Amino acid sequence: MxxxxxxxxxxxxxxxxxxxxxxxxxxxxxxxxxxxxxxxxxxxxxxxxxxxxxxxxxxxxxxxxxxxxxxxxxxxxxxxxxxxxxxxxxxxxxxxxxxxxxxGEGAPGGVRDMFLFASDPMMWRPYEDVLHTVRTGEPKFDQEFGMAFFDYLKQNPDSNTTFNRAMLQNRYPGSDRVLDSHDFSRYPRIADVGGGKGQFLAEVLKRHPGCTGVLCDQPQVVAEAAEVFEQAGVSDRVALAPTDFFESITPGCDAYLIKHTLHNWDDEKAAAILTRVREAIGDNPDARLFVIDMLLTEHGKWDIGKLVDVEMLIILGGRERDREEWNRIARAAGFEPSNDPAAGDLVLLEFRPV
Missing domain, CATH: 1.10.10.10 (Winged helix-like DNA-binding domain superfamily/Winged helix DNA-binding domain)
Structure with a gap:
């Protein structure tokens, strides 16, 4: 041939x-x-x-x-x-x-709850008419259910339980690589912004016994976080800060972590969250912003993040981002990049205030 x-x-x-x-x-x-x-x-x-x-x-x-x-x-x-x-x-x-x-239920390292969430009708029905999103740029979820995703969770307790159980199991392998490769010990007080029930912050504090933490999320979310910190043995080093991160974020911390949160939002809203972080940092030039999220590869290359990006588009109206896109929203909020991780996976992006 x-x-x-x-x-x-x-x-x-x-x-x-x-x-x-x-x-x-x-x-x-x-x-x-x-x-x-x-x-x-x-x-x-x-x-x-x-x-x-x-x-x-x-x-x-x-x-x-x-x-x-x-x-x-x-x-x-x-x-x-x-x-x-x-x-x-x-x-x-x-x-x-x-x-x-x-x-199986309770299987060590299992993904039962993640599977049930990903295959739940609330996550499938929007895919029946992705053309709506392609034509309008608006998430199909909002049209399908008459409200935004997180509003839907607030009004549907069973769906919210499904979501929360899935997020507790959502231990992407890249998270361990981030934890293994970064030393947070030089930041005495660490805030986890939009940190859910605090699984990631708990792991950071377990690895760095000299640090304390602040969990910043919606009141109904942080109200259920105490058990996570107790099981991790770090509850005496954590403060719970009920807040709306579009309005304000606890000031005075040395590092601000935002993990798997900014991809839920479009650029305007993501920049608004980062602006609140910049306000919380104030005039501390040594404080750092750490964004832990997907970093997309260049054109034409395989990247699971490019598939996840469509889910963000259809369900939440959010997006995964490449390096230029991350830098753009960070600059808009008053930050500049201070590291350069390889693209194609979950990474830690470090930014300094300017």
Whole structure:
């Protein structure tokens, strides 16, 4: 075969699916994702991974334990096993793989709550009409549910619980790399802005026993943070600061962390948050702003952040950013960059006040 008529290599996400399709039909492979998620979600809701933790079971045994239709259950089990998430043996029994074990309730390092959040109807329905967002630039979530995402959570306690449980499990591997590679000990008082229930701040304080912390978030959020700090053994070194970070942020800290928060907002609102941080820093030239978020790669390169960016666009009206975009909103708030991490992952961006 000559170079001229050789089939080009399939790369990216489409290369993950072992389907023998012509290149012009290869996009059909993406259908598989919907089928697998659709089959897996009810199994997680029924706690099938927990039932299988003691060993393989037949579809009939699982159906009896879960009060479900044996034939329908068998078919979603078979689908999930074909995708490699369960094991189906020659006797027709289904067992766990390490991946499925991570979907059990309370599994160490598991992602059950993250999966249930990501596959929840509130996160799926906006994708039924992404064209609305493409045409208007407005998040489809707002049109679909009649309000913004965080307002929806406030008005729907069950959805808010689903979200909060997922965020507690949201331990992206890049977080450990950030923690391992940065010494926060030179900042005696550290504020975590929009830090949720304080998981990241708790880990920072555990690693740096000479530091104290301030958790700055909405009143209803910080009200539930005490348990996190108690479990980490750092509750005596943390102050809880109920606040709206668009209005004000606790002053007088030596470092201000903002992790996985600014990507929830468009540039104008993100710059407004950073402006409140700059006001809180005041005239302390040694204070630092640390933004922990995705740093997008250059044009044309694979980057999971470029996929997450579409979720931000459709659900929240936020965005992931490249280095130029981060620098632009930081400068607008009175900061300049003071480090240069490699793009393509979760990174720590350091900024100094000017």
């Amino acid at each position: 000559t170079t001229a008529n050789r089939q080009p290599e399939v790369t990216g996400v489409l290369s993950w699916f072992p389907l023998d399709l012509p290149l012009t039909q290869r996009v059909i492979a993406l259908f598989v994702s919907k089928w697998i998620i659709g089959a897996l979600r009810p199994l997680v809701q029924l706690k099938v991974p927990d039932l299988l933790s003691d060993g393989p079971r037949s579809a009939e045994e699982i159906a009896e334990a879960t009060g479900t239709n044996a034939d329908a259950l068998f078919r979603v089990l078979r689908c999930t096993a074909a995708a490699g998430l369960l094991v189906e043996d020659s006797d027709g029994k289904f067992g766990l793989t390490p991946v499925a074990a991570g979907l």
